[in-house]
Amino acid sequence: MIEVKDITKKFGRKQVLRGVTFTAAKGEITCLIGINGVGKTTILNAIMALTPINSGQILIDGAKINKKSYEKITFIPDAITMLPQMTIGQSMQFMQDFYESWNQERATELLGFFKLKPEEKISSLSKGNTAKVNLLLGLALDVDYLLMDEPFSGIDIFSREQIAEVFTSHLVEDRGVIITTHEINDIEHLIDQVILLDDGIVVKAFNSEEIRENEGKSVVDVMREVYQQ
Amino acid sequence: MNRYVKLVNFELGRFMKVYIALIGITIISQLAAVIVVSKSYLNNANQAMNVDHMAIETFIEQYGRMSFNDVTNSIFFIGPIALCIVTLLIYSLFIWYRDWFGKNTFIYRLLMLPTARLNVYLAKASAIFLFVLGLVGLQILLLPLERMILQWMVPIDLRWDLSINEMIRNFDRLGIMLPYSIAEFAIHYGIGFMAVIVLFTIIMFERCYRLKGILLGIGYGALALIVFFLPVFVQEFMLYNYFYPEELFMLMLVTGLLVTAGSIWMSNHLLTRKIRV
Amino acid sequence: MSVSFNKRDPVYIQVVRQFKEKIATGTFEPGQEIPSRRELANQLKINPNTAQRAYKEMEEEGLIYTEGNNPSRITKDEHVLAAVRGELLEEAVDSFITSIRRIQVPFDELVEVMKEKYQRQSEEEGGK
Numbered sequence: 001m002i003e004v005k006d007i008t009k010k011f012g013r014k015q016v017l018r019g020v021t022f023t024a025a026k027g028e029i030t031c032l033i034g035i036n037g038v039g040k041t042t043i044l045n046a047i048m049a050l051t052p053i054n055s056g057q058i059l060i061d062g063a064k065i066n067k068k069s070y071e072k073i074t075f076i077p078d079a080i081t082m083l084p085q086m087t088i089g090q091s092m093q094f095m096q097d098f099y100e101s102w103n104q105e106r107a108t109e110l111l112g113f114f115k116l117k118p119e120e121k122i123s124s125l126s127k128g129n130t131a132k133v134n135l136l137l138g139l140a141l142d143v144d145y146l147l148m149d150e151p152f153s154g155i156d157i158f159s160r161e162q163i164a165e166v167f168t169s170h171l172v173e174d175r176g177v178i179i180t181t182h183e184i185n186d187i188e189h190l191i192d193q194v195i196l197l198d199d200g201i202v203v204k205a206f207n208s209e210e211i212r213e214n215e216g217k218s219v220v221d222v223m224r225e226v227y228q229q
Numbered sequence: 230m231n232r233y234v235k236l237v238n239f240e241l242g243r244f245m246k247v248y249i250a251l252i253g254i255t256i257i258s259q260l261a262a263v264i265v266v267s268k269s270y271l272n273n274a275n276q277a278m279n280v281d282h283m284a285i286e287t288f289i290e291q292y293g294r295m296s297f298n299d300v301t302n303s304i305f306f307i308g309p310i311a312l313c314i315v316t317l318l319i320y321s322l323f324i325w326y327r328d329w330f331g332k333n334t335f336i337y338r339l340l341m342l343p344t345a346r347l348n349v350y351l352a353k354a355s356a357i358f359l360f361v362l363g364l365v366g367l368q369i370l371l372l373p374l375e376r377m378i379l380q381w382m383v384p385i386d387l388r389w390d391l392s393i394n395e396m397i398r399n400f401d402r403l404g405i406m407l408p409y410s411i412a413e414f415a416i417h418y419g420i421g422f423m424a425v426i427v428l429f430t431i432i433m434f435e436r437c438y439r440l441k442g443i444l445l446g447i448g449y450g451a452l453a454l455i456v457f458f459l460p461v462f463v464q465e466f467m468l469y470n471y472f473y474p475e476e477l478f479m480l481m482l483v484t485g486l487l488v489t490a491g492s493i494w495m496s497n498h499l500l501t502r503k504i505r506v
Numbered sequence: 507m508s509v510s511f512n513k514r515d516p517v518y519i520q521v522v523r524q525f526k527e528k529i530a531t532g533t534f535e536p537g538q539e540i541p542s543r544r545e546l547a548n549q550l551k552i553n554p555n556t557a558q559r560a561y562k563e564m565e566e567e568g569l570i571y572t573e574g575n576n577p578s579r580i581t582k583d584e585h586v587l588a589a590v591r592g593e594l595l596e597e598a599v600d601s602f603i604t605s606i607r608r609i610q611v612p613f614d615e616l617v618e619v620m621k622e623k624y625q626r627q628s629e630e631e632g633g634k
Contacts, residue, residue, distance in 0.1 A: 070343040077337050082333060082335065083333055083335055094239075
């Protein structure tokens, strides 16, 4: 379980996070929603110790993040994390060289699923294919937790469908997934927990299936209520 | 192979193209220096002896014998050395900043490697250091070759042969690069390594605190400088030649190690707790 | 087996309903093997936990059964199967009557129109 406890974060004078608290369980897809600039990416960066927080605490399975954690939890930012001059094959080799949790079999499977060629250079890839390579590099790690920042933003509809398919497959099964998005429509049926963020706090956290069952509302209905007050 | 070694290897690879270009430029330019300087000396000699009918002794009296010092003073000889130094200095900054800027976000990957972040840092420092040593090694290999070419072009009665040691000693700039005792070598490159580590620490300050970090970094750099030279200050202004040179040396060894270790500790702290992508 | 879901009803209930329709119409035969939870999630593009929930619900209602580690199957229990058909019919009729009531059509007229339409549609379908 990933526990985010009352974290705050200031950028200069701007208070981006004012005490954010939520948990993301293993085997569930947790979705951080909010308009742009609300601090979604900052939260993911903070979980991965890629940005310091001013106060609060983040625990992964009860412990603070350390170097070994990166074999258990990984982050797929919204831009590629490899050098543009590298080929897809070289990027995969790099991952294999450095991560014990790298699963070459799964990587090859993903390569086929996304129809990517290992000899292609990252700099020559389309936006959709770059996003797929980025996803591949994260998904092929045998990690318990997977963080994804806006995996659907700015890419074509067919790539989006392919990526959405990943969420319903064995590739994320039994893992804890946190994704951020400002566009819920594509994935409303795919997510378990919804965390609505606004003005640096969690304004509402709920289970999407429960809100449909108990209140007869869609996730978008709830967002409308919360954000248009 | 452990991850530090893999990282060093990776960092070396990232700069290899430029580095090989530097090596190529150095070889071509320095060989050209030998040839051009020898040729022009020979032309002079030809002119003097064949056209002006000067005796060889008179020519040598007037112009002197040619020695390797004439080559090392040529811009084609010093130029590539300066180019290498400047390039590596710039790359000491760029080796970090290239991971933050640009379309990719390689710094995410580096910081998320399942290894101590200090390994990333030390790998970059090691890469810079190896690049320097490589170029120095190249120069050591080039000197005898260049001397051979000179001896082959210029007849024995017109030249003044120098040993490699003399070649280096006669040229101050080479003297720093290629000290002739192992101890001196260790001192020069120890100081060089310390300088790289201090520079990296300043970069870490900037990367953690951005604008404010530049000030903190400059402050840190000044502090490092003061600590390192503390024995000299004490010697000069407080105790007036109290230490023997050996004692002063030992003290500076201690402060140098202190600055290096302190910088590595500080960088490690910043990398693990304060860094932001 | 791709279907679009509405966004306001729980997805697992919509999945269960689809199963019931398929059982009632005979697309799923008694004792037929059904996809695993993960296969279903992948086919329907839904969250695996939701598929899991739907299967749990169907198991509780006796619509499907699982023996040991074998794949789940549609029930062979005649009572349950008949009940499914009855339940769907009842639901459909209920919602039909609700909308008919709104326009206040006399019962006799309604039966007449229904007969005619139902027959014509069946003929059209049969003719294809």
